[in-house]
Amino acid sequence: MAKAGSKTNKKEKSATPTLLTTISSQVVQKTITNTRKDIQDWRRAENLALNVESRQLWPIQLLFKNILKDTTLTSQIENRRLNVLSASFVLQDEQGNELEDLTRNLQNAKWINKINNAIFERKLFFHSLIEVRQENNQVRVNLIPRENVNPFEGLVYFDYTDQTSSINYRNSEEYNKTLFEFGEDFEDLGLLNKSIPHILMKRFTQSCWSELCEIYGIPPRVMKTNTQDPTMRARGEKMLQDMGAAAWMLIDSSEHFEFAQGVSTNGDVYKNFMDFCNAEIRLLITGVQLGQDSKNGSRAKEEVALNMFNDLINADLSEIEEEWNNKLMPAFIQMGIFPEGTKYMYPPSEDIGELFSRTQQALQYYEVDAQWYKQKFGIEVTERRQQSNIFQQGIQPSDSFFV
Numbered sequence: 001m002a003k004a005g006s007k008t009n010k011k012e013k014s015a016t017p018t019l020l021t022t023i024s025s026q027v028v029q030k031t032i033t034n035t036r037k038d039i040q041d042w043r044r045a046e047n048l049a050l051n052v053e054s055r056q057l058w059p060i061q062l063l064f065k066n067i068l069k070d071t072t073l074t075s076q077i078e079n080r081r082l083n084v085l086s087a088s089f090v091l092q093d094e095q096g097n098e099l100e101d102l103t104r105n106l107q108n109a110k111w112i113n114k115i116n117n118a119i120f121e122r123k124l125f126f127h128s129l130i131e132v133r134q135e136n137n138q139v140r141v142n143l144i145p146r147e148n149v150n151p152f153e154g155l156v157y158f159d160y161t162d163q164t165s166s167i168n169y170r171n172s173e174e175y176n177k178t179l180f181e182f183g184e185d186f187e188d189l190g191l192l193n194k195s196i197p198h199i200l201m202k203r204f205t206q207s208c209w210s211e212l213c214e215i216y217g218i219p220p221r222v223m224k225t226n227t228q229d230p231t232m233r234a235r236g237e238k239m240l241q242d243m244g245a246a247a248w249m250l251i252d253s254s255e256h257f258e259f260a261q262g263v264s265t266n267g268d269v270y271k272n273f274m275d276f277c278n279a280e281i282r283l284l285i286t287g288v289q290l291g292q293d294s295k296n297g298s299r300a301k302e303e304v305a306l307n308m309f310n311d312l313i314n315a316d317l318s319e320i321e322e323e324w325n326n327k328l329m330p331a332f333i334q335m336g337i338f339p340e341g342t343k344y345m346y347p348p349s350e351d352i353g354e355l356f357s358r359t360q361q362a363l364q365y366y367e368v369d370a371q372w373y374k375q376k377f378g379i380e381v382t383e384r385r386q387q388s389n390i391f392q393q394g395i396q397p398s399d400s401f402f403v
Helices: 002-015 040-048 058-067 071-085 100-106 110-125 191-216 232-241 268-285 301-335 352-362 370-377
Strands: 090-092 127-133 139-142 155-160 163-166 179-182 223-224 255-261 343-345
Touching: 002 301, 002 352, 040 058, 040 191, 058 110, 058 191, 071 179, 071 268, 071 301, 090 100, 110 127, 110 179, 110 191, 110 301, 179 301, 191 268, 223 232
Parallel strands: none
Antiparallel strands: 090 343, 127 139, 127 179, 155 163, 223 255
């Protein structure tokens, strides 16, 4: 009995996952089934995620992936994402001088965009866990599937439906060296969780509107005939089936044909509700309604909305900058990817139009550096033009043509 027990213990120890290989390579890939979701599914998934005694986050994460099929949500997320990822960063040394060659080489590096995207998506999915490795002098970034991660307890499940096989990544030696997590506040479960009810209700409303179009889009046809007579009934059914764009029929004097009166509504109640849901999604993701999404807009209104959206983008960039300098850069310097003292910075945003207007005013009184003028506004400048003055050339008013 003792030997049998010892064998069992050895099997249990051998089955315990280790970090000899990457975590992303040990995650079991599973097929995701696409089924219709409703508000009850969302409440059940949210309760499982917030259950302190036994948390299960994979249902809510799979629901996040499901709602990303919504076109309005996708467009708003991509609008914000592209503005964040397209911003140019600067790598500086300890003295604040730009490392131009290093910045130029890494400006379009895919692995840096993957890291920045993981930091950005933290607000959407409330958490991101990435794994960074160096392979053949190249940096590889892998996002650990969020349905396999339990950030509340610091666990990674290699099969998210089996919580007996897991590893505590925060207690591993790779934590904050090759494993990096983004996100600390998990109370609201991210922006996608707040958008779920609007998207699910919009789907239901859209299906109802589609059903209205299917039933009442074409007025029903009614034909009165002697249904007890098989011949007359078969003839009537054949005529109704053969009706098309240029249909005609020949009926008996005892028969009657007409189009039934359709419903008076045209679906405004559905459209208004869907517009409301779309407006809520836009305000949640981008904070404003821009361009074609606004109604009865004006230039002043659009400028105010654009400024608010830019403030939101600047806040995202500040968060990315903070994560790089406090968490990522020290580990990358130790790995030899960056030199000692390197800092990741975003240049402050400038209003080029306002700056150009002030520069033109300053040119009347001060000399402006030609190289700076060319770099800032893209205008080729050679040397300052001398203003002609007829009095400086010795021409007197009496010599004028008009005297």
